[in-house]
Amino acid sequence: MFDSLGWPEILVLVLIGLFIFGPDKLPKLISDGVNMIRQLRRMATNATGDLSRELGTDISLEDLHPKTFVRKHILSEDDQDAIIRPFKEVYSDASDAAGSLDLNSALNDDDTPAVDSGSRRRPRFDVDAT
Numbered sequence: 001m002f003d004s005l006g007w008p009e010i011l012v013l014v015l016i017g018l019f020i021f022g023p024d025k026l027p028k029l030i031s032d033g034v035n036m037i038r039q040l041r042r043m044a045t046n047a048t049g050d051l052s053r054e055l056g057t058d059i060s061l062e063d064l065h066p067k068t069f070v071r072k073h074i075l076s077e078d079d080q081d082a083i084i085r086p087f088k089e090v091y092s093d094a095s096d097a098a099g100s101l102d103l104n105s106a107l108n109d110d111d112t113p114a115v116d117s118g119s120r121r122r123p124r125f126d127v128d129a130t
Contacts, residue, residue, distance in 0.1 A: 017026050052059045063069050071080060 017029070021029055048059050048064070051064075059069075063072055075083075
């Protein structure tokens with residue numbers, strides 16, 4: 001979550017906290033914040049433990065996302081294959097069709113697409129405008 005937060009940013013946040021709350025209230029505020037984070041982690045751990053115990057399976061915090069939870073704990077492997085199979089078929093059909101296209105024949109000798117306007121060919125963009 002805080003991967004892009006470096007030491008200069010942390011220092012700036014501490015200085016802002018010092019200016020807003022003062023040096024006497026800042027340590028108490030930091031300890032309250034740390035305690036709140038510890039309580040939230042403890043509550044999440046207890047909730048996953050209770051859910052694992054109730055369902056009879058092993059659940060981690062990542063499994064609490066609804067899609068992951070359904071895929072991992074409710075659907076069987078056959079159900080997952082039945083859901084994924086149409087997408088695999090469409091993907092294979094599209095890749096076969098794309099493989100059969102000859103894109104080199106669609107381009108001119110100078111490899112720029114052109115529009116046929118009568119007997120002379122001109123580029124699809126205005127050279128003077130670019």
